[in-house]
Amino acid sequence: MELRHLRHFVALAEERNFTRAAERELIVQSGLSASVRALEREVGAELFVRGSRPVRLTAEGGALLPAARRTLEAAEAARQAVQDVRGLLSGHLRIGTYPINPRLLPFPALLAAFARAHPALDVSVRQIPGTVTAAKVAEGELDCALFDQIGPPPPGLRAIPLVSEELRLAVRADHPLAARDEVSLTDLADEPFVETDPAWTTRHRTDRTFAEAGVSRRVICEVADWQILRDLVQAGLGMALAPPTQLVPRADDPPDALRLIPLKPPRPERHLALVLPETPSPAAARFAEALTTHLAESCPP
Structure with a gap:
C-alpha cells in the first residue's frame, strides 16, 4: 500500500471535492482519481460513493480513514526521527485557530517567526469555529489548534493554557x-x-x-x-x-x-489554550514549546 495513495485518499475525504483535493496535493484531477482507484483495487472495496456531490465516503471508506491518518502520521514521525538527527524540523504542521486579536496573543508574529526558524516545515492555518476545534484535532484533521477552552478536552487530547481575558x-x-x-x-x-x-x-x-x-x-x-x-x-x-x-x-x-x-x-472569562494530542507530532510539540516560551518571556511571574 503506497503512502501517496493514502495521502490522496485522506485529502479527498477531508476536502470532499476533487478539485480542492487535487490542488492540495499538487496533482491533476485525473491523477488523483487514478490514485484513489488504485487504492480501492488494493483494499478490494469502493471508498467513495460514485456521483455524489459533495464527495461522500462509503462505509468502507469511513472505516479506512482513521487508519489511513494514523499510517501517514507514523510515516511522518519516522521521517522526522531522521530529520531530528540532522537538527531539522520538516513535514507538515496543520494549525487551527479562531479570530484572536494580536493584543491578546501575537499569533501572526509568532507563527511567522516559527516558520522562519523551521524553513523545511510546511505550515498551514485554518480558521474554524471554536466549538469544532477540538474535534478536528481528535479526528486527525489538525495537528493542534488555538481555541477558547470552555471545558476539559476530549479523551486523547490535552490543553495548554495560554492567556485569559475577562468579558x-x-x-x-x-x-x-x-x-x-x-x-x-x-x-x-x-x-x-x-x-x-x-x-x-x-x-x-x-x-x-x-x-x-x-x-x-x-x-x-x-x-x-x-x-x-x-x-x-x-x-x-x-x-x-x-x-x-x-x-x-x-x-x-x-x-x-x-x-x-x-x-x-x-x-466570566475566556481562556485561550492550545489543544493537541497527548502524543503530538514533533512539529506540534515544537510549536507548543514556542508559544509557551514566548509567554514565559513576555509575562514573567
Missing part, C-alpha cells in the same frame, strides 16, 4: 448604564443584545453565564464578525458581552463612543 459589557456611551463602574447580570435582564454566531465559543460562554444566573435577555442580532458587533453596539442597536481586545475602534470612530464596563464578580 465586559459593551454599551453605547449615552446608554443609561454607561456611567456605572460595574454592572450585575440582573441589571441586564431583558435588555436587547447583539451576539456572536451560535457556533462561537464566546457565545456558548455568554449563554451559559446568563443561564446559570437565571437571567433572561433578548438576542436581537447575531453576527460573525467582531467589528460588525462593535459597530452595531455603537449605533445603539443593543449591548454585548465581549472580550475587550476584540472591540478595536475604527480610525474614524469618535472618542469614547463605546463604554466597556466590568461585571460584578464572578466575572
Whole structure:
C-alpha cells in the first residue's frame, strides 16, 4: 500500500471535492482519481460513493480513514526521527485557530517567526469555529489548534493554557448604564443584545453565564464578525458581552463612543489554550514549546 495513495485518499475525504483535493496535493484531477482507484483495487472495496456531490465516503471508506491518518502520521514521525538527527524540523504542521486579536496573543508574529526558524516545515492555518476545534484535532484533521477552552478536552487530547481575558459589557456611551463602574447580570435582564454566531465559543460562554444566573435577555442580532458587533453596539442597536481586545475602534470612530464596563464578580472569562494530542507530532510539540516560551518571556511571574 503506497503512502501517496493514502495521502490522496485522506485529502479527498477531508476536502470532499476533487478539485480542492487535487490542488492540495499538487496533482491533476485525473491523477488523483487514478490514485484513489488504485487504492480501492488494493483494499478490494469502493471508498467513495460514485456521483455524489459533495464527495461522500462509503462505509468502507469511513472505516479506512482513521487508519489511513494514523499510517501517514507514523510515516511522518519516522521521517522526522531522521530529520531530528540532522537538527531539522520538516513535514507538515496543520494549525487551527479562531479570530484572536494580536493584543491578546501575537499569533501572526509568532507563527511567522516559527516558520522562519523551521524553513523545511510546511505550515498551514485554518480558521474554524471554536466549538469544532477540538474535534478536528481528535479526528486527525489538525495537528493542534488555538481555541477558547470552555471545558476539559476530549479523551486523547490535552490543553495548554495560554492567556485569559475577562468579558465586559459593551454599551453605547449615552446608554443609561454607561456611567456605572460595574454592572450585575440582573441589571441586564431583558435588555436587547447583539451576539456572536451560535457556533462561537464566546457565545456558548455568554449563554451559559446568563443561564446559570437565571437571567433572561433578548438576542436581537447575531453576527460573525467582531467589528460588525462593535459597530452595531455603537449605533445603539443593543449591548454585548465581549472580550475587550476584540472591540478595536475604527480610525474614524469618535472618542469614547463605546463604554466597556466590568461585571460584578464572578466575572466570566475566556481562556485561550492550545489543544493537541497527548502524543503530538514533533512539529506540534515544537510549536507548543514556542508559544509557551514566548509567554514565559513576555509575562514573567
